[in-house]
């Protein structure tokens with residue numbers, strides 16, 4: 001059976017599926033994923049067909065909350081308030097056994113780092129095709145739905161902090177991180193006049209995270225005007241310019257409740273409980289090996305290494321040197337090594 005039609009603006013790397021029937025998408029997100037096979041754009045016509053919104057998800061193959069939301073919307077058979085495009089990105093990584101395990105395939109780049117040049121490999125081509133599609137479509141906004149690798153409260157990330165972005169965020173969560181980091185992620189589309197936010201729904205395994213995605217997408221797509229504050233809008237907590245606490249490429253890491261011999265850094269298994277709380281200078285983060293703080297690289301926005309300004313070691317114990325708020329703390333050593341341990345913002349006052 002042929003489900004897909006091709007659109008001239010996308011290469012053969014991205015399938016385009018127009019107005020799928022609720023019966024066609026399968027009975028579970030597993031079946032749904034199997035039918036997608038590769039990166040897919042799903043187009044729905046809205047009650048108002050003069051405007052388009054985009055919801056993208058699964059740019060990381062192990063972050064399923066947004067896919068639950070897409071599946072739920074399609075199953076409902078409802079018509080959205082305006083034209084809606086769903087983009088499901090890292091389908092091949094999610095399909096790899098065991099399903100929803102790989103953020104990206106081991107021999108490929110992270111798709112959500114590929115939305116800038118060079119576009120010279122498979123995820124780069126997928127990113128470029130989708131950017132070309134968006135250029136043609138000119139959506140009024142884009143919401144990119146993710147999960148954090150550790151559990152913790154939901155939040156949004158944006159490179160812009162104007163009223164339009166804040167209002168978009170308020171439909172999903174009550175915490176916004178404004179960053180000037182540029183990594184080649186899809187939310188950098190804000191630079192091209194498409195208000196874009198990333199929503200981090202909470203942990204990948206978290207039932208609550210799936211529910212948040214399902215309920216907020218359902219509400220969002222039913223609204224006629226998503227740029228208007230309503231009575232239900234939340235007070236936003238806004239945090240500025242996080243830095244990435246990264247490990248040097250040759251550093252070793254373990255998660256354990258006591259220091260592990262011969263390892264550069266040991267973090268306690270329950271470290272994700274620190275997510276979004278204030279971590280004061282007397283709260284221990286973990287244990288360091290013989291290299292001490294030298295196993296970290298923490299690069300400021302000016303390109304300076306600020307590990308020594310942010311972290312201190314006492315004996316073998318690691319503490320923050322100034323109070324910080326930490327978030328996206330991971331307990332997955334692969335992500336800790338390949339991406340970062342956590343993000344931190346310094347607390348003023």
Ligand SMILES: [Zn+2]
Nearest residue numbers: 060063146147
């Ligand atoms: Zn992600």
